[in-house]
Amino acid sequence: MIEPRPTDRWIQAGNPADFTFDVLDHGYVALERIEGTELDVVNAARVSYGKRSEELTDADRGLLGFLIRERHGSPAEMVGMLVRMRLPIFVMREHVRHRIASLNEMSGRYVELPELWYVPRPEDVRVRVGKPGHYTYERADIELARITAEHIEMMSASAFESYRTMLDAGIAPEVARVILPVNTYTEIWWRINLRSLMNYVSLRNAPTAQWEIQQYAGPLEAIFEAHWPTIHAAFVENGRVAP
Amino acid sequence: MIEPRPTDRWIQAGNPADFTFDVLDHGYVALERIEGTELDVVNAARVSYGKRSEELTDADRGLLGFLIRERHGSPAEMVGMLVRMRLPIFVMREHVRHRIASLNEMSGRYVELPELWYVPRPEDVRVRVGKPGHYTYERADIELARITAEHIEMMSASAFESYRTMLDAGIAPEVARVILPVNTYTEIWWRINLRSLMNYVSLRNAPTAQWEIQQYAGPLEAIFEAHWPTIHAAFVENGRVAP
Amino acid sequence: MIEPRPTDRWIQAGNPADFTFDVLDHGYVALERIEGTELDVVNAARVSYGKRSEELTDADRGLLGFLIRERHGSPAEMVGMLVRMRLPIFVMREHVRHRIASLNEMSGRYVELPELWYVPRPEDVRVRVGKPGHYTYERADIELARITAEHIEMMSASAFESYRTMLDAGIAPEVARVILPVNTYTEIWWRINLRSLMNYVSLRNAPTAQWEIQQYAGPLEAIFEAHWPTIHAAFVENGRVAP
Amino acid sequence: MIEPRPTDRWIQAGNPADFTFDVLDHGYVALERIEGTELDVVNAARVSYGKRSEELTDADRGLLGFLIRERHGSPAEMVGMLVRMRLPIFVMREHVRHRIASLNEMSGRYVELPELWYVPRPEDVRVRVGKPGHYTYERADIELARITAEHIEMMSASAFESYRTMLDAGIAPEVARVILPVNTYTEIWWRINLRSLMNYVSLRNAPTAQWEIQQYAGPLEAIFEAHWPTIHAAFVENGRVAP
Numbered sequence: 001m002i003e004p005r006p007t008d009r010w011i012q013a014g015n016p017a018d019f020t021f022d023v024l025d026h027g028y029v030a031l032e033r034i035e036g037t038e039l040d041v042v043n044a045a046r047v048s049y050g051k052r053s054e055e056l057t058d059a060d061r062g063l064l065g066f067l068i069r070e071r072h073g074s075p076a077e078m079v080g081m082l083v084r085m086r087l088p089i090f091v092m093r094e095h096v097r098h099r100i101a102s103l104n105e106m107s108g109r110y111v112e113l114p115e116l117w118y119v120p121r122p123e124d125v126r127v128r129v130g131k132p133g134h135y136t137y138e139r140a141d142i143e144l145a146r147i148t149a150e151h152i153e154m155m156s157a158s159a160f161e162s163y164r165t166m167l168d169a170g171i172a173p174e175v176a177r178v179i180l181p182v183n184t185y186t187e188i189w190w191r192i193n194l195r196s197l198m199n200y201v202s203l204r205n206a207p208t209a210q211w212e213i214q215q216y217a218g219p220l221e222a223i224f225e226a227h228w229p230t231i232h233a234a235f236v237e238n239g240r241v242a243p
Numbered sequence: 244m245i246e247p248r249p250t251d252r253w254i255q256a257g258n259p260a261d262f263t264f265d266v267l268d269h270g271y272v273a274l275e276r277i278e279g280t281e282l283d284v285v286n287a288a289r290v291s292y293g294k295r296s297e298e299l300t301d302a303d304r305g306l307l308g309f310l311i312r313e314r315h316g317s318p319a320e321m322v323g324m325l326v327r328m329r330l331p332i333f334v335m336r337e338h339v340r341h342r343i344a345s346l347n348e349m350s351g352r353y354v355e356l357p358e359l360w361y362v363p364r365p366e367d368v369r370v371r372v373g374k375p376g377h378y379t380y381e382r383a384d385i386e387l388a389r390i391t392a393e394h395i396e397m398m399s400a401s402a403f404e405s406y407r408t409m410l411d412a413g414i415a416p417e418v419a420r421v422i423l424p425v426n427t428y429t430e431i432w433w434r435i436n437l438r439s440l441m442n443y444v445s446l447r448n449a450p451t452a453q454w455e456i457q458q459y460a461g462p463l464e465a466i467f468e469a470h471w472p473t474i475h476a477a478f479v480e481n482g483r484v485a486p
Numbered sequence: 487m488i489e490p491r492p493t494d495r496w497i498q499a500g501n502p503a504d505f506t507f508d509v510l511d512h513g514y515v516a517l518e519r520i521e522g523t524e525l526d527v528v529n530a531a532r533v534s535y536g537k538r539s540e541e542l543t544d545a546d547r548g549l550l551g552f553l554i555r556e557r558h559g560s561p562a563e564m565v566g567m568l569v570r571m572r573l574p575i576f577v578m579r580e581h582v583r584h585r586i587a588s589l590n591e592m593s594g595r596y597v598e599l600p601e602l603w604y605v606p607r608p609e610d611v612r613v614r615v616g617k618p619g620h621y622t623y624e625r626a627d628i629e630l631a632r633i634t635a636e637h638i639e640m641m642s643a644s645a646f647e648s649y650r651t652m653l654d655a656g657i658a659p660e661v662a663r664v665i666l667p668v669n670t671y672t673e674i675w676w677r678i679n680l681r682s683l684m685n686y687v688s689l690r691n692a693p694t695a696q697w698e699i700q701q702y703a704g705p706l707e708a709i710f711e712a713h714w715p716t717i718h719a720a721f722v723e724n725g726r727v728a729p
Numbered sequence: 730m731i732e733p734r735p736t737d738r739w740i741q742a743g744n745p746a747d748f749t750f751d752v753l754d755h756g757y758v759a760l761e762r763i764e765g766t767e768l769d770v771v772n773a774a775r776v777s778y779g780k781r782s783e784e785l786t787d788a789d790r791g792l793l794g795f796l797i798r799e800r801h802g803s804p805a806e807m808v809g810m811l812v813r814m815r816l817p818i819f820v821m822r823e824h825v826r827h828r829i830a831s832l833n834e835m836s837g838r839y840v841e842l843p844e845l846w847y848v849p850r851p852e853d854v855r856v857r858v859g860k861p862g863h864y865t866y867e868r869a870d871i872e873l874a875r876i877t878a879e880h881i882e883m884m885s886a887s888a889f890e891s892y893r894t895m896l897d898a899g900i901a902p903e904v905a906r907v908i909l910p911v912n913t914y915t916e917i918w919w920r921i922n923l924r925s926l927m928n929y930v931s932l933r934n935a936p937t938a939q940w941e942i943q944q945y946a947g948p949l950e951a952i953f954e955a956h957w958p959t960i961h962a963a964f965v966e967n968g969r970v971a972p
Contacts, residue, residue, distance in 0.1 A: 033765060036811070089336075097346075104774065104807070128416065144412055144413070152421060152422055162394060173371065174453050177333065180424060180425055189772070191807050210417050278519070291591065317590055320677065321675060347531065348534065353534055354536050582826065594819075637891060655873055668913075
């Protein structure tokens with residue numbers, strides 16, 4: 001099975017100054033804004049008791065662990081992040097299912113889509129083995145993988161050529177785009193609170209998720225870990241279940 | 244400009260017994276369940292006053308008009324519908340943006356997608372005219388339209404042939420699907436309350452929406468009109484703005 | 487510790503014909519509408535595979551168990567319920583925190599609130615023992631409990647007498663109500679899908695919840711169990727964690 | 730009719746350095762964090778066109794007006810605010826109905842509630858005139874208003890004295906609190922995005938809203954106006970309807 005990349009590799013891979021990550025062949029995750037600190041989560045929780053901390057103490061770190069362990073999720077909604085991403089449509093289609101988030105996306109109705117599409121590297125082409133309900137994925141034989149990647153490249157280039165031809169003939173972009181494949185790259189702004197992000201990474205930075213979405217969920221979890229480390233540690237310790 | 248089809252044409256087109264509509268070349272909208280009546284909306288509103296109606300009176304119909312006019316939307320959340328739809332991925336991508344709804348979709352990770360794709364009829368192929376921010380759409384010249392439709396058919400068939408070849412070689416469906424175009428049909432179950440549905444039809448059964456999604460929003464509005472006619476009339480009278 | 491009432495007592499206590507439950511001294515839970523069956527949940531899940539069942543089989547029951555165990559929650563959003571409840575304001579204040587639900591409530595701005603308030607039976611008056619973070623609740627000494635209940639009755643009656651006096655003097659209801667206590671009964675219509683309901687009962691029909699809200703969560707779980715028994719059994723087996 | 734206080738009075742009343750507002754007799758609104766600028770809203774909208782602005786231009790200001798006018802609300806979800814508030818329970822009960830927001834509240838189960846309650850100034854005591862559906866509110870006769878305010882003060886003090894007595898006897902706080910009136914102050918942390926905030930201020934900083942909640946909605950709108958002035962101006966020009 002192809003291993004999900006560990007988070008520390010993402011932290012090294014990203015530029016710590018601005019948390020921009022190259023993803024797949026033409027994609028990226030770029031942090032636009034971090035909203036709030038662990039102290040905000042602590043103080044939102046402490047309002048239940050009419051208390052407030054001025055700086056993060058050990059007792060506060062203990063409280064953060066308690067919140068995750070006992071699944072009190074609402075304080076984690078007080079912080080979050082805003083990111084920009086470029087990602088293939090088939091990966092975007094999984095992101096948009098996370099309803100507790102805000103999203104704006106490049107529109108194929110308004111603009112001509114950039115000529116960017118995803119082609120897996122040969123080593124990332126998978127075959128499926130096993131039976132329904134128990135499938136696992138393995139690397140394809142290298143020759144098959146190479147042919148498959150070339151084929152995906154050729155089919156995608158051909159679709160974009162058709163797209164270009166139709167646009168040049170005056171066909172409306174919203175019509176011409178219908179033959180573009182789902183590996184076409186799109187761009188989004190995505191804003192999500194930490195509670196919803198924990199749900200996202202629990203599902204998408206997991207071995208059962210499609211390998212390509214793991215490549216986006218990894219960087220997002222790296223940002224999570226870098227900015228709210230106590231909460232991230234508690235999240236991992238408690239089985240990666242969102243509160 | 245291509246006119247949106249009026250709702251009454253949809254009501255005639257649907258089978259009144261079961262509200263199943265053929266849409267585009269291979270799509271459909273099928274009503275699975277209606278949840279609640281106008282009387283439920285009335286009574287949810289009347290709980291504010293500690294009142295309850297046993298049958299729908301003229302005063303109740305007046306109240307329904309008042310609710311829509313004054314934009315008191317929460318009582319309309321007490322009713323809704325569950326539908327099944329088959330629709331192209333590029334139309335699905337607009338449906339899923341309506342976050343206040345529940346959705347399950349056919350998965351290209353788990354199954355081989357059916358060999359069904361959308362090709363516009365020549366009369367539905369559009370060109371875009373005008374300037375950015377002021378675009379309108381017109382029917383393409385018939386010869387151009389014919390060529391375009393044939394081209395879309397050919398490119399789609401070719402993509403599915405590639406998909407089939409990759410599957411036969413053992414490539415995982417989640418990888419092989421990446422070259423399928425966004426006019427590939429998918430299937431969903433979709434549950435939405437009437438308040439959220441009014442928002443959907445105000446945006447999607449509108450001349451500014453892409454023509455293909457209008458073909459789905461029309462039947463959905465026809466179901467709305469048939470089951471909650473007083474509310475629908477008020478919705479139309481008040482400028483088709485969701486409360 | 488005061489035990490939460492088991493669900494089977496609620497099923498017996500309710501009228502099976504209409505699922506109306508008397509709760510506390512003047513409250514109730516009344517089922518207004520059940521929306522959907524276990525077969526709907528199965529078929530919403532099976533759309534991922536492009537399949538549909540016509541009646542619930544053992545394989546379908548197995549699938550329902552799988553969905554709960556593996557925390558695939560979205561199919562459970564395809565069914566739900568609409569209930570009416572009369573409940574004290576302090577209990578209402580906990581219900582309204584469940585955001586994925588629709589709600590209409592009696593308004594003290596529009597109507598004079600009914601002269602109904604909650605007084606605990608002496609055996610339901612609790613003292614709190616233990617230390618912060620480790621509190622438990624025990625029955626109060628019977629004499630203290632009796633005095634407390636009488637005191638709550640007297641204070642509530644006095645508040646309503648003041649309320650009445652202010653209303654008779656012409657004071658606006660929205661001003662006069664400000665002295666009414668939080669044990670005043672209010673009435674709501676509440677619509678919730680089964681996924682959100684599982685979250686609600688996991689938190690509110692639990693020993694850590696306030697005893698009074700358990701009295702509402704019990705009947706709601708009884709309705710859940712009666713209408714979607716396979717899902718309920720799987721929910722209980724998997725530690726009462728909402729998917 | 731009692732006029733809602735205009736926003737500029739709130740801006741003057743607040744401390745521009747930290748946007749802390751005294752509200753009613755013991756309440757407050759305190760800005761904890763502003764999340765994002767008008768440029769973020771512009772750029773989230775411009776991603777549809779694959780564009781990005783580095784600083785806010787006149788064209789960008791025009792775009793912001795267009796978004797509000799045409800009711801494209803999603804870019805306004807990319808910014809928001811986090812506030813702390815102290816407010817009477819009956820006002821809190823209106824805030825919590827705004828579901829697209831995050832909230833943590835002081836808990837009467839965990840702590841003894843502070844001895845703080847709201848008493849209207851005599852000039853804020855209203856009588857209701859007119860008929861159902863057409864009510865308006867006027868200042869009560871000064872003598873009646875004075876007596877009413879004194880009465881509310883006395884009843885509240887008496888309720889808190891009872892609360893104290895029950896706590897001293899060992900009664901659990903969650904039981905003792907049931908006789909506290911709905912003018913008891915509570916404290917919350919509240920995080921809301923700008924789209925949802927526009928909906929809130931359209932409903933709550935309006936003459937039809939209860940006067941007391943207007944006193945909170947005014948400061949919140951003042952923060953909105955100070956931080957996103959172009960959007961606020963467009964919101965006002967377009968009839969104060971949330972996009």
